[in-house]
Amino acid sequence: LPEIHHKIKWLNLEPISIKRILLSTTYPALYGLGLYCNNIEDAMSLFTSDTTFNHTVKNQISSLVINIRENINSNSSQCFYTNLFSLIFTTFLNLQYFNFAQSSLHHQRLSFGLSSPTLISSSLLELNVRVQDFTDCLHLLDGRFSQLRTFRVDVYRIFSASSRTNNKVKLPDLKSFSLHCDMRTHAYDELIMPLLRRMLNLETLDLHLNLDFNTGFIDGNHLKENIVNPMLRLNKFTFNICLFNYLPHEIDLPSNDEFQNTFNNILDHQIISCLDYFHESHYSYFHFYTFPYTLKSYDNITNNFPGGLFDYVHTISL
Structure with missing residues (x-):
């Protein structure tokens, strides 16, 4: 040395x-x-x-x-x-x-509870972290990291109580955002979409979500109208979204081909989708993702599994 x-x-x-x-x-x-x-x-x-x-x-x-x-x-x-996380910012200025x-x-996770952390940094540009719930994610995006450009977060759970935290302040400097949550959530419209609307200057976006809907569903048209089109600088959008709809008889659900066609012309990405109806159990299951598929697990394989090459997958479930 x-x-x-x-x-x-x-x-x-x-x-x-x-x-x-x-x-x-x-x-x-x-x-x-x-x-x-x-x-x-x-x-x-x-x-x-x-x-x-x-x-x-x-x-x-x-x-x-x-x-x-x-x-x-x-x-x-x-x-x-959680205390260690704060100490690091007072050590490396x-x-x-x-x-x-x-x-x-x-998978250790940060959890700030109901109180906002006191840490602050004007130099941090990129943060990769796991948190307990969506409230913790919002705390980290409340302006305490004024120069943050890239934020990758894995959230254990996203639930409505998180709405008590400010989710309105714009994030014009954020260029890259990745949100992963394996637990199913009902709070897509209430929490996730308001957060994305704060990030109008994103250039790359990555979403891995499991969603529960009682009414309605998400397709390629929704992604284009509510995410891609408003984000004028977005040039890379990767996602893996699973959606469970528990009242499929109350909406006019598309066929597999109709559903796949809604994903045409999304930033020239290749997108795979499948749609299954489980009439006896009274729910429908939508799964759509960008290809190549880079996650380590592929869950809920159904009869309409589209196939393909999955180089990174280690575990699967039916």
């Missing part, structure tokens, strides 16, 4: 090696850190100690990745996890890229 320290731009470290490597010499070209911790206590100790990071490191780090290996399932550990446990083995 003493011989090449001036060339090193990124270090991936575990807590046990931080002082021995990071503080052993200077790294004038260093801009990025990957911190890999066995548990939340190890991670917290890094940011509560005055000797872990010197003044130079605190100011020169602009990119940070943090992964925690343990499965956090207690309320106290979850609280530590010039942070521009932050990936907070997005690729951890276990």
Whole structure:
């Protein structure tokens, strides 16, 4: 390291090696850190100690990745996890890229509860994070990250109580947004669409959603009229949307061909769709996604499964 320290731009470290490597010499070209911790206590100790990071490191780090290996399932550990998120922004004052446990083995999630967090950053440009519910997502988009350009968020649940948080302030500087939620939600019109209307200058958009509708449904015409057309700068729109309609007899549902035709001319993307009616169970199931399909799972395969090549899929369900 003493011989090449001036060339090193990124270090991936575990807590046990931080002082021995990071503080052993200077790294004038260093801009990025990957911190890999066995548990939340190890991670917290890094940011509560005055000797872990010197003044130079605190100011020169602009990119940070943090992964925690343990499965956090207690309320106290979850609280530590959320506190850690805030501590990071008081440690690295010039942070521009932050990936907070997005690729951890276990899916730790931020949860601010009903109170808005106090953290703020005028330098952050890109944030990748998992949160407990939609309220947490709205907290992170309330203006505290004034320069944010890219936001990727995985939300555990989206429910109506989240509407208590401000969902109206425009986000003109946001260029790229990704929203993933595996849990089914009724709040598409109430919460998701109002959030998207705040992002009129998006250039890339990625949605992975499971929606419950009692009336109506979503098709390609809806996507064009309510998302693509209002976002004049949008040039890449990827999605995987599953929709369950529980009153199909009350609306005039299309055929599979009619449904597929509504997706023509959406930013020249290839879009696959399938539509199934389950008359005995009184619901219909819509599934439509951009191709190639890049998710690791493909759920709810039905008789109308369109087939194709799925290079990234590891798990399937019927």
